[in-house]
Amino acid sequence: MAELFTNIGFVKELAATADNMYRLGWDERNGGNISYLIPEEEVERYFNPDHVLRTIPLGFDAKELIGKYFLVTGTGKYFKNVSKDPETNLGLFRIAKDGKTAELLWGYADGGKFTSELPAHLMSHIQRLKVDPENRVVMHTHPTNLLAMTYVHELDSAKFTHTLWQMSTECVVVFPDGVEVLPWMLCGTNSIGEATAEKMKESRVVVWALHGIYGAGKTLDETFGLIETVEKAAQIYMLTAHLPRVNTITDDQMKELANLFGVKVKNGILR
Numbered sequence: 001m002a003e004l005f006t007n008i009g010f011v012k013e014l015a016a017t018a019d020n021m022y023r024l025g026w027d028e029r030n031g032g033n034i035s036y037l038i039p040e041e042e043v044e045r046y047f048n049p050d051h052v053l054r055t056i057p058l059g060f061d062a063k064e065l066i067g068k069y070f071l072v073t074g075t076g077k078y079f080k081n082v083s084k085d086p087e088t089n090l091g092l093f094r095i096a097k098d099g100k101t102a103e104l105l106w107g108y109a110d111g112g113k114f115t116s117e118l119p120a121h122l123m124s125h126i127q128r129l130k131v132d133p134e135n136r137v138v139m140h141t142h143p144t145n146l147l148a149m150t151y152v153h154e155l156d157s158a159k160f161t162h163t164l165w166q167m168s169t170e171c172v173v174v175f176p177d178g179v180e181v182l183p184w185m186l187c188g189t190n191s192i193g194e195a196t197a198e199k200m201k202e203s204r205v206v207v208w209a210l211h212g213i214y215g216a217g218k219t220l221d222e223t224f225g226l227i228e229t230v231e232k233a234a235q236i237y238m239l240t241a242h243l244p245r246v247n248t249i250t251d252d253q254m255k256e257l258a259n260l261f262g263v264k265v266k267n268g269i270l271r
């Protein structure tokens, strides 16, 4: 039975995403975490919703998400191990009627629990669902170049966004809502969760300075692609920041791109 569960589409999909992220060097040791909202009818194809293995306190109030199911990476677990042993490294739970408890239906097989960053994940889901009812994914990871960039670039969100947009032609089209940057904050807390969710009102990408990134989207592919694009831009920045800039993408060119692709760019960034 356990083996059967590892063949479920959404479990395989999340494991493949963790593999890709690990392979790119973004998720050293237990770095990174993913939460994936699974529609009730999908869950009920495989699981008896009345069969709760155990309950785990959330540590905050997620009443907006009561009854929703999430597949989430485990605390202390390594991305490199997810596809080898999904049942230990992932868990599928429902937010209980009190809004403050996770009802585990599958996973965390060694007695573990969800990521320490669950507040930032669930608070971000709540926020993104208000902006986009189809949002299903929140992803946190430590992309190398993006992290490096937060050591050498001003942390002003508008300036950071403008620099990233200049770093490759497709950026303004892939993340027209830009990135929002948070200063260094203590991770794993409700306060960084609240700050992240607040930023998620404005943007699907939130940078945690000197730590990593949060991305949100409708699918795992889309969210991974979003972070991949931001990270590629940061890589170009880190490859060129110390060299004289001879050429650049101008604001007018970015406006032309936005017009061509029909995207609305965040206000206050292009002149």
Ligand code: 2HA
Residues within 6 Å of the ligand: 030, 031, 032, 033, 076, 115, 116, 117, 140, 187, 188
């Ligand atoms: O869970 O990345 O931010 C490991 C982390 C914490």
Ligand code: ZN
Residues within 6 Å of the ligand: 031, 032, 140, 141, 142, 187, 211, 212
């Ligand atoms: Zn982290």
